[in-house]
Amino acid sequence: MQHPHFKRSRKAAMLFMVPAATLLLSGCGSEKTVEAQVFNTPDECAAFYNPPAECQAAFADAQALHPQVAPRYANKQECEVDFGVGRCETAPEQGQQQAQGSFFMPMMMGFLAGQMLNRGGMAAPQQQNTAAAAGGRNPVPNQPLYKSRDDQSTFRTATNTPVASKPGVTQIRPSAVQPKPASLARRGGFGAQAQQRAAAAPRQTTMGG
Amino acid sequence: MKKVPIAPRPGWQAFAESVGFAFHTIDNEPYWDESAYYEFSLAQIEDDLETPTEQLHQMALDLVPEILQSEEKLQQLGIPEAFWDAVRYSWQNGEPHLYGRMDFAYDGKGPAKLLELNYDTPTSLYETGFFQWVWLEDQQMRGALPSGADQFNSLQDKLEQAFAQLPLPQPFYFSSVADSQEDKGTVDYLMDIALQAGIDSRYIALEQLGDIEGQLVDLDGFPIEGLFKLYPWEFMLQEEFSSTLISSNTRFVEPLWKILLSNKGILPLLWQKHQGHPNLLPAFFDDGKQPLSAGWVRKPLFSREGANVELLTHSGERIFQPGPYDDGAYIRQAFAPLPRFGDSYTLIGSWVVGDLAAGIGVREDNSLITKDSSRFLPHIILG
Numbered sequence: 001m002q003h004p005h006f007k008r009s010r011k012a013a014m015l016f017m018v019p020a021a022t023l024l025l026s027g028c029g030s031e032k033t034v035e036a037q038v039f040n041t042p043d044e045c046a047a048f049y050n051p052p053a054e055c056q057a058a059f060a061d062a063q064a065l066h067p068q069v070a071p072r073y074a075n076k077q078e079c080e081v082d083f084g085v086g087r088c089e090t091a092p093e094q095g096q097q098q099a100q101g102s103f104f105m106p107m108m109m110g111f112l113a114g115q116m117l118n119r120g121g122m123a124a125p126q127q128q129n130t131a132a133a134a135g136g137r138n139p140v141p142n143q144p145l146y147k148s149r150d151d152q153s154t155f156r157t158a159t160n161t162p163v164a165s166k167p168g169v170t171q172i173r174p175s176a177v178q179p180k181p182a183s184l185a186r187r188g189g190f191g192a193q194a195q196q197r198a199a200a201a202p203r204q205t206t207m208g209g
Numbered sequence: 210m211k212k213v214p215i216a217p218r219p220g221w222q223a224f225a226e227s228v229g230f231a232f233h234t235i236d237n238e239p240y241w242d243e244s245a246y247y248e249f250s251l252a253q254i255e256d257d258l259e260t261p262t263e264q265l266h267q268m269a270l271d272l273v274p275e276i277l278q279s280e281e282k283l284q285q286l287g288i289p290e291a292f293w294d295a296v297r298y299s300w301q302n303g304e305p306h307l308y309g310r311m312d313f314a315y316d317g318k319g320p321a322k323l324l325e326l327n328y329d330t331p332t333s334l335y336e337t338g339f340f341q342w343v344w345l346e347d348q349q350m351r352g353a354l355p356s357g358a359d360q361f362n363s364l365q366d367k368l369e370q371a372f373a374q375l376p377l378p379q380p381f382y383f384s385s386v387a388d389s390q391e392d393k394g395t396v397d398y399l400m401d402i403a404l405q406a407g408i409d410s411r412y413i414a415l416e417q418l419g420d421i422e423g424q425l426v427d428l429d430g431f432p433i434e435g436l437f438k439l440y441p442w443e444f445m446l447q448e449e450f451s452s453t454l455i456s457s458n459t460r461f462v463e464p465l466w467k468i469l470l471s472n473k474g475i476l477p478l479l480w481q482k483h484q485g486h487p488n489l490l491p492a493f494f495d496d497g498k499q500p501l502s503a504g505w506v507r508k509p510l511f512s513r514e515g516a517n518v519e520l521l522t523h524s525g526e527r528i529f530q531p532g533p534y535d536d537g538a539y540i541r542q543a544f545a546p547l548p549r550f551g552d553s554y555t556l557i558g559s560w561v562v563g564d565l566a567a568g569i570g571v572r573e574d575n576s577l578i579t580k581d582s583s584r585f586l587p588h589i590i591l592g
Contacts, residue, residue, distance in 0.1 A: 006359060007251075007254065007359050007360060007361045007362065007363065007568075007590055008342060008345075008359060008360040008361070008362040008363055008568070009338070009342060009362060009363050009364065009365045009366040009367075010366055011365070011366075012338060012339045012342035012343060012362075012364075012365040014228060014229070014339065014398070014401045093422070178429075180429045180430055181421070181426070181429065181430030181431060184421075185419030185420060185421045185426050185430050186419065186420045186421075186450075187416070187417060187418065187419045187420070188416055188449070189418065189420055189448060189449035189450025189453065190415050190416065190418055190440065190444075190445060190448050190449075190450055191386055191387075191415050191416040191440075191448070192448050192449065193441075193444035193447060193448060194386045194389075194415075194440070194444065196533070197533035197534075198388075206332050206389055206391045206392050206395075206513075206514065206581065207330060207385070207386055207389060207392055207439060207440050207441060207444075207513070208327070208330040208331060208332030208391075208392060208395065208439055208513065209327050209330060209331070209332065209512075209513030209514050
């Protein structure tokens with residue numbers, strides 16, 4: 001008795017290579033706003049009839065993200081010009097290499113909670129799953145908020161997007177509040193050999209072999 | 210082992226393009242060629258290719274700790290001294306490897322001869338794992354091939370298992386040079402398999418990789434903790450961000466220690482340790498200064514797609530393939546001619562996933578040196 005598939009894969013199917021583009025396209029178009037909540041403190045969050053444990057969790061997420069996404073300044077004075085005297089702190093070092101000196105960042109003045117599921121108006125779980133499958137992150141991540149020196153009533157994200165002027169529920173376009181780390185990355189540090197050798201051998205179509 | 214003509218599937222080009230195989234034709238020259246196939250017996254596959262592949266793979270792995278303990282060998286392999294510790298660390302830390310491809314000269318009789326290991330950036334993965342698999346299914350459905358025909362090709366199954374089992378950080382990133390359509394096709398295929406294995410997979414062009422204070426980051430500046438790179442280690446070690454490779458908290462696939470095995474210098478080291486092994490060809494380090502004698506091939510330590518390979522047949526005919534890899538040391542290997550089928554010379558690429566043999570791909574070239582202009586032909590196992 002022969003085993004017809006003994007030496008080869010049971011299947012060789014590509015689930016995503018073809019439909020992926022279609023999936024992404026159908027996700028485009030006018031973006032719907034979703035509800036999220038803005039608070040100064042976890043206690044204030046709980047006072048808005050949210051489960052205290054969820055408030056604490058959202059606050060902890062925001063605190064953890066804070067040193068990664070807060071805008072960075074080379075000295076304290078520049079930071080205080082934007083955020084107010086006494087409202088800046090030393091930023092932790094990033095990466096494993098020695099930094100060239102310390103950086104400063106504004107203090108976290110509140111947090112955005114996008115993940116509390118007990119309220120109506122949040123993205124339905126199914127939608128969230130789709131978004132998570134496509135992008136890997138939830139539509140409105142919990143994140144720190146800041147207040148600028150000249151506008152102390154408005155909560156702003158680390159990228160200076162205003163999200164609310166008072167605590168509580170607010171409407172948000174998810175794409176406007178995706179946290180991005182603050183430091184400027186250097187780029188273009190790989191690929192030079194490919195270019196050099198492509199110039200020497202223009203027919204070479206692969207860096208593999 | 211024989212070559213059998215067969216009618217190509219009508220409309221296969223449009224199908225190829227619809228499933229991401231845009232490089233089936235390169236510069237108006239066919240790359241995927243289904244006007245014929247190669248037929249092997251099960252014994253040829255199992256005894257002459259599968260078993261030696263796993264044995265040679267193990268012999269190569271066994272050399273790694275020996276090389277790492279020897280400054281002389283690290284120097285012979287052209288590994289920059291600044292990275293010796295990093296290479297050692299990647300091995301001692303048990304950083305897992307995904308895949309590799311061995312190239313064999315094999316004519317269906319006698320032992321397959323190992324020409325080289327492509328253990329860092331092996332390509333022709335998609336053609337082997339996916340497109341020739343579909344070709345066989347199609348031709349069987351059309352009644353053009355017997356339903357009992359099989360193929361030595363468990364590549365996709367084994368890659369999917371590997372992605373499911375390897376300890377990979379997530380999200381896991383895949384990278385290739387921006388302007389190589391072929392490399393993007395290979396990476397797309399790997400990402401697709403990784404997604405099927407449940408890995409959160411993302412693409413970033415190699416040139417777009419960022420550095421924030423020694424940490425590799427993606428386009429949004431988030432740390433990249435896991436990176437598959439279809440780009441040679443020996444290039445990365447020479448480029449502007451080379452020090453980032455040491456400082457960054459990133460797990461690389463293939464791991465850095467693979468630079469020892471993707472190196473042609475592994476061939477003389479294998480020969481030193483296993484002289485006379487039926488699947489090995491005599492091989493020696495070579496400074497490139499003496500003229501080559503008949504029956505020998507000279508290859509740079511680092512070279513791809515046959516570039517800068519010089520060959521003297523047993524009758525003294527010289528074949529040289531110019532290329533951009535003339536900046537290193539060389540090895541000299543006894544000449545084992547590729548078998549000739551019609552007008553073409555045929556090379557067997559034998560895949561390893563994890564530590565298991567995972568299938569073959571057959572390439573043909575008009576020359577004894579297999580180059581980037583070679584053609585890929587499907588194969589079957591019958592009887």
